[in-house]
Amino acid sequence: MVEVLSKISGARVVERCDRLGVQPFSDIKTGLFRAYLTPAHAATINTMVSWMSEAGMSTRLDAAANLIGRYEGNRPNAPALIIGSHVDSVFNAGRYDGPLGVMLGIECVEALHEQGRRLPFAIEVVAFGDEEGSRFPISMICSRAMAGTLTEQDLAVEDSAGRTPREVLQVFREWMYRPMSNIDPMTAAREPRDVLAYLETHIEQGPVLEAEGLSVGAVTGIAAQNRFDIVVKGMAAHAGTTTMQLRRDAMAGAAEMIMAIETIANEMGGDLVATVGRIELSPGSTNVIAKEVSFSLDVRSGGMNHRDTAAAAISEEMHKIAVRRGLKLELTKLQDLASSPCDKELTDLLETAMERAGHPRRALVSGAGHDAMVMSALCPTAMLFVRCAGGISHNPAEQVSIPDTQAALDVMLEFIDLLEARET
Ligand code: HGY
Ligand code: MN
Ligand code: MN
Numbered sequence: 001m002v003e004v005l006s007k008i009s010g011a012r013v014v015e016r017c018d019r020l021g022v023q024p025f026s027d028i029k030t031g032l033f034r035a036y037l038t039p040a041h042a043a044t045i046n047t048m049v050s051w052m053s054e055a056g057m058s059t060r061l062d063a064a065a066n067l068i069g070r071y072e073g074n075r076p077n078a079p080a081l082i083i084g085s086h087v088d089s090v091f092n093a094g095r096y097d098g099p100l101g102v103m104l105g106i107e108c109v110e111a112l113h114e115q116g117r118r119l120p121f122a123i124e125v126v127a128f129g130d131e132e133g134s135r136f137p138i139s140m141i142c143s144r145a146m147a148g149t150l151t152e153q154d155l156a157v158e159d160s161a162g163r164t165p166r167e168v169l170q171v172f173r174e175w176m177y178r179p180m181s182n183i184d185p186m187t188a189a190r191e192p193r194d195v196l197a198y199l200e201t202h203i204e205q206g207p208v209l210e211a212e213g214l215s216v217g218a219v220t221g222i223a224a225q226n227r228f229d230i231v232v233k234g235m236a237a238h239a240g241t242t243t244m245q246l247r248r249d250a251m252a253g254a255a256e257m258i259m260a261i262e263t264i265a266n267e268m269g270g271d272l273v274a275t276v277g278r279i280e281l282s283p284g285s286t287n288v289i290a291k292e293v294s295f296s297l298d299v300r301s302g303g304m305n306h307r308d309t310a311a312a313a314i315s316e317e318m319h320k321i322a323v324r325r326g327l328k329l330e331l332t333k334l335q336d337l338a339s340s341p342c343d344k345e346l347t348d349l350l351e352t353a354m355e356r357a358g359h360p361r362r363a364l365v366s367g368a369g370h371d372a373m374v375m376s377a378l379c380p381t382a383m384l385f386v387r388c389a390g391g392i393s394h395n396p397a398e399q400v401s402i403p404d405t406q407a408a409l410d411v412m413l414e415f416i417d418l419l420e421a422r423e424t
Contacts, residue, residue, distance in 0.1 A: 008111050010406030013103040014096075016051065020044055020087075021095035031396055032093045036130035036141065037065060037168045042175035044087050048102070048127055049177050055106050056113030057125065061176060064145035064185035065169060067127040071109045074118040079196040081419060082124045082379070083108060083412070086131030086142070086371055094203075094398020100386065100405070101201040102127045108412050119416070120423040121196045128371050135159050135168075137229060138335045141185065143371035147378040148189030155185060190378060196423070197346055198375040199415065201384040201408050203400055205368045207391035215407040217362040218350045219383035222373040223271065224304045224339035226311060228297040230318070232257065233328035236283055236291035251281055251290035253327045257318045261297065264317060268310045272301045273367065302365050304339055340373035343380030349422070350382045353414035359407060368393075382415075384408060 019025070024043040026032045034040040045067045049059045052069030059069050067087075070080065085101025105125035112123070126146070133139025136157045144150040155165050169183040204210075209217050234250035258276050265274035279295040299314070301307035315331055322329035351361040364385065372381045386408045389399035 008107050008114065010107075010404075010409050011402045013100065013107055013405050013409065014400065014402050016103045017095045017099045020047070020099055028092075032089055032095060033091045033134070034087065034089045034093075035135035036088050037135070037165070037172040039175065041065075041088065041129055042172060045127065046177045048087075048106075051106050052109075052125060055110035057106075057109055061178070061180050062146065063180075063182040063188040064142045065129045065172060065176075065180065065183075066142050066146060066188065067129075069106065069109070069125040071112065071123045071125075072118065073122040074120055077194075078120065078122045079194055080122040080124040081196050081416070082126055082198045082375070083200070084124075084126030084128060084143075084198065084371060084375075085200050085202055086128040088128075088130050088132050088134060090132050090134055090394045092396060094393055094395055096203050096388065096398055096400045097205065097393050098131060098202075100203060100400060104201050104405070104409055104412060107409055108416060111413060112416070119420045121419070123416075131369075131371050133227070133335075136165060138227070139369070140337065140371060140374050141165060143374040145185040145188035146190055147374050149374065149377050150185055152186070192378060195379040197343070197419070198372060198379050198381045199346075199384070199412070200370055200372045200375075200381070201386060201412060202370055203388040203393060203398070204364075204385040204391065205388065205393035208364050209362075209385060209387035210389070210391060212362070214360065214362055215387050215404040216354055216359055216411055217364050217385045218347050218354065219342050219366050219372075219385055220347060220363045221302065221339060221341040222366045222368075222370055222383075223300045223302045224307045225298060225300040225335075225337045225369050226307065226333060227335040228299075228311075229294065229332045229334050230257070230297055231292065231294045231330040232322065233292050233330070234290060234325075237289045239287040239289055242289060247289055248326045249289050250293045250327060253321060253325045254279070254281075254293035254295060256321050256325075258295070260317045260321065261314050264310060264313050268306070268313070270301065270303075270306055271365075271367065272299075272306055272310050274299045274310065274314065300367065300369075302339055302367075337369060337373055340376045340381075342372065342376070342382050346380050346382035349418050350384060350411070350415055353411045353418055356414045356418075357407065357410040359411065384411060384415075
């Protein structure tokens, strides 16, 4: 594969993200969808292996199929600064949500490799395979595997074809650039002593940096989020003969519940957000009153109490609607990710790196979830945000500029220098 750009730069980072935005690195013909353990995921890993090797890294796959490139420090088995993000995507995604942070990590290592520099710590660039939760009902499977917070219950989830992560890994392993000897994600956990810190660079996916004319910002913390699966059960009946009073219409009930979710989120205000992103109904015929509707619910806030108070109010209101309409309601909490502060000292170091790279100090909260919120269980974390056009993300219109990507690369290299000074 001939690269358009030869050497280390923000431009090459963008070019590589664009390269990965189309088939065979996408599971859909037009646009980008790359879910965990799919052929597109396999093709992406097998391509990134060559980019990591050119950058002077050894590569391996852990038991959750995370691709890990390692650049040794100035002594054997030195603890690693992990620079990572995810390579899976939502459906019909943008090209930079995730891959930008991984490509920037490769670029940092290649710069060190080119200078022949060895640091008092190793650097590992990690491409997490599942962050979005696009294939299975839960998200962050891969960073939770590495952080050691994954549970057997998590691994009992099934994709739309009824397969668990372990079953899919059985097939996936054959597509890998080298055989995966171990495919039990529960064994992917890293030892805290082997990890110095985690740094993730990610598009902001929001409007703040653009509104303030800034290229980059440091992240102070990541909002708490939980995910629910909701099933509303009514009774299928004839659309022509069943009077409005006698119906137990799961679709009308779900619609009222979804409007109640929006009303409660607006009324509770602050940074609270609540989203229904997925909905299915059955039997799904024009002339049959819906028997069953299932939908997702994603509730977030920087404050755990605010989030949990909202979730409780939403649940109470949905139960009231179900009772009034003679419907059954099943509400299952699938995932609960606590809000996660980034490490204060590392964040200060990151803002100093921003200054040294010619950018003003600016720190902001992340409403979006990231692997960094999971990795904070393993090690101190820092996150760098990069401006993205219009704050648009989870949308093919997602855009990041080459100058801003170069700015992020400059800041990351300054951060590595500051960390080297601290560790020497
Ligand atoms: O949902 C999120 O915040 C992230 O994009 N996974
Ligand atoms: Mn992301
Ligand atoms: Mn995302």
